[in-house]
Amino acid sequence: MSSFFISPNDPKFGQEIASRLAFTADATTWSGSALAGSYALARVDQEELWSPAEDVETSTSVIIGGRLAISEDQWKHAETLPMRGGLAARLILDAWKSDSSGLTALLNGAAAVAIFDPDSGLHLFTDCLGAYPVFLGSNGFLCSHPDVLAEAMKKAGTPVEIDHTSLAECIATGTTSQPHSYWKQIRMLEPGAHYTWSGRETIAPSQEFYWQPAFPSREESDDTIVADLASALKTAVKLRTNPRFGNTLVMLSGGADSRLALFCADSPSNVDCVSVCDEPNAETETAAALAKAAGASHEILRRTPDYYGENAERAVRVGAGMHSLIDAHFAGFRDQLMGRDPGVMLTGCYADYLLKGLSLNRRYKRLFGKALPVYRQSDFSFQYYHPHCELGEAWQSRVMDRLGERYREELRGQYHCRELEMEDLRIRPLAREADSLGRMHSWRTLPWDPFFADAEIADVCARMSARQKRNGIVFSQAVARAIGPVGSAIRNNNYGTRLDAGEFGRITGFLVGVVKRKLGLEKSGGTSGSWPNWHQYAESSEAIQRLWSSPSSADRQFLTEVMGDDPWKTEVAEWARHRPLVFLRLLTVKIWLGQQNH
Incomplete structure (x- = not known):
């Protein structure tokens, strides 16, 4: 933008x-x-x-x-x-x-x-x-x-x-x-x-x-937070879909976040909705149902088989290599999106970080050893969302020193009673969260407005307790109130339940899904969401193989020192099967270093 x-x-x-x-x-x-x-x-x-x-x-x-x-x-x-x-x-x-x-x-x-x-x-x-x-x-x-x-x-x-x-x-x-x-x-x-x-x-x-969060000393009622958050969410979308901007484009999925942008828009029936996928799936089916319920247009854009590799170099250059090419979801669709002449593009970005506890240390609740789709508080760990990997000894020490400076020992030791302070250090600035490369590409090439970065939403977020964020249930209930019964009745693709389902409803929906898959009534393979299977993609991509090959001697030496072993000694297929996310971070850094050298 x-x-x-x-x-x-x-x-x-x-x-x-x-x-x-x-x-x-x-x-x-x-x-x-x-x-x-x-x-x-x-x-x-x-x-x-x-x-x-x-x-x-x-x-x-x-x-x-x-x-x-x-x-x-x-x-x-x-x-x-x-x-x-x-x-x-x-x-x-x-x-x-x-x-x-x-x-x-x-x-x-x-x-x-x-x-x-x-x-x-x-x-x-x-x-x-x-x-x-x-x-x-x-x-x-x-x-x-x-x-x-x-x-x-x-x-x-x-x-x-x-x-x-x-x-x-x-x-x-x-x-x-x-x-x-x-x-x-x-x-x-x-x-x-x-x-x-x-x-x-x-x-x-x-x-x-001029603004810093005031961490709550007592927990407000869920009803109060739901009401105030619903109001803030509606206002945030209304402000950003003013008719003077022209066409509104919503990148629509089947979850809670993006449907908010559709149903709270100034004129939902005039919104252009787009979903991206490898092939039509449960996510796009739900998105299509949402668009139909709102009276909006809907189109599916399908990624080419080597989409991320084909667009990697441009995505890294525009996104400044921060932080992984796996998040450049819209980089190859820029012409198709701009062909709709959007005055503003809305996505559900940042909801997970701000309102669903993504940056808290948490662990799944379990039933008979099976992980359930609800969380409880966990002890402090530097790792909270994206997986960490161990580096070579010298570089691991330097990275741990960095982390220790940012997340000081006093706060780590009191994490259970100060987790909101730790969350704030992890969240802000939002521009450096681990999914940011795709966001930065959108900032610089599309008329994107991340409405979750609204000041009124931030004020309500700062009032929420860690419990109210941890499972995103309060957020989902606020979305249901904001968009009304038509949009909230369509199931949340992330959980297979109504949008306003509480903890019991989520667990019930999850167990019903398990039974259906056991009976062969529901597909269990492939990807039911918007993003690809990274294990399969990294292994099969010709573009990824090409981009990874022929490193400069200096880059190879640096990345070998960082990893404690030569990463090129491991076949791409092996990386893809066991550590695809770490491999794609390595590849992003290699591409970025090459661009600086030239």
């Missing part, structure tokens, strides 16, 4: 970098000088809404990366303002000019806002959950794409070095710890923060937080 670059103290770099931020041929770019520096912005959505704006009277200007959630009354007010440029940036300028202390009330959604004020300097606001990434270089340059930032720093004469510990951490855990990037001289800014560069020579900004 958008990428930006800012040089607080160098007036020439904006124009040079603008073309590097445009990852698609249809992107619109802007560049210009501001204060003592310069900026560049690239977007694939409506220019009249999202372009930079300037207040000629005060010479103050604004650029926005990502998308703010703005009410129709606010859009109409922006149309009356005398500033030049996009309506959203005009609204920010007006608020800054009239009462800068109240600006944060407008900062709803996954967006970074930069204000160039001649009187007080450069101000940059990150979103409260850190869904829109902003990276800071050691020379003061800022960019939403770390590799473009590294390139700009090199052009400016600032040396940059690859942070091999970050690469090793990604291989070991699936992600990297905040604030580190793949470059030693580049770090990610904190979420919910206001940064200020007050002078021409200032490289290090001042920082203050």
Whole structure:
């Protein structure tokens, strides 16, 4: 959707970098000088809404990366303002000019806002959950794409070095710890923060937080949370499906998250729904039923047999290699999706992290040794969602030191009573969660608006107890209330139950499914969801074989040291059968290193 670059103290770099931020041929770019520096912005959505704006009277200007959630009354007010440029940036300028202390009330959604004020300097606001990434270089340059930032720093004469510990951490855990990037001289800014560069020579900004979660001291009732969350979810979708945006595209699955975007849209029957799969399955059947119930159109896009390998190199370049190519689900469908002329694209991304306990340490409840689809609290472990792997001794030590810095010993020792604090450290910034490569590709190439990064949803999420998040039942009940009986009556494909089913209902649905499979009344093979069988795919992919072959000597030596053994000594088929996710992390790092070398 958008990428930006800012040089607080160098007036020439904006124009040079603008073309590097445009990852698609249809992107619109802007560049210009501001204060003592310069900026560049690239977007694939409506220019009249999202372009930079300037207040000629005060010479103050604004650029926005990502998308703010703005009410129709606010859009109409922006149309009356005398500033030049996009309506959203005009609204920010007006608020800054009239009462800068109240600006944060407008900062709803996954967006970074930069204000160039001649009187007080450069101000940059990150979103409260850190869904829109902003990276800071050691020379003061800022960019939403770390590799473009590294390139700009090199052009400016600032040396940059690859942070091999970050690469090793990604291989070991699936992600990297905040604030580190793949470059030693580049770090990610904190979420919910206001940064200020007050002078021409200032490289290090001042920082203050305008939003942080207040962890609840007592648990509110489930009914209260369900009601407030349902209201926040409905509002979040309504704001993002305003008819002034044009067509709404929903990437629809059979679970709870994306059906919310369909049924709470401003006009559900006008929504274009798309589901992706290898072949039609239970997921697409449920999605089709949801679209039919809403009166919306629905289309299935089928992946080619070698979809992920064919799109891997582009996905890694656009996504900056953070963190695995297995999450580049839409990278090969960009032309088909944009062919629908969407003004906004909505997905269910981030619901699992924010509202379903994905970042908590938890374990399945069991019946006669059989894992049930409900969880209980578990002891602290560095591993919580994606599997970790053991590295060679030296690199394992470095990664554990990193993890120890982020998740300090005091908090680990008190995990059972402070698990929400640990969860927050794992969740925010959302832009670095382990599934982020696909999200970053969507950020930079599609008019995507992750509505779960809404400020009102974040406020309700911060009130929820760990128990209310752990199984996602409170969330599902809130979705059922938000979308109404028509959408909630269609079964949740993840559990085979009604959307509002409680713990007993989930367990019952699971046991019924077991019996049906035993009796041959329900298919048990293949994949019933949206994503492929990675064991089968990694083993059969010709593109994966090609991308993995012929490493440079330096890359082979590094990855051999990281793994404690030469990973090329193991056949791809063996990796695929036993550790496909770790192998695909290794492959992603190999591709990224090759792109930096060239």
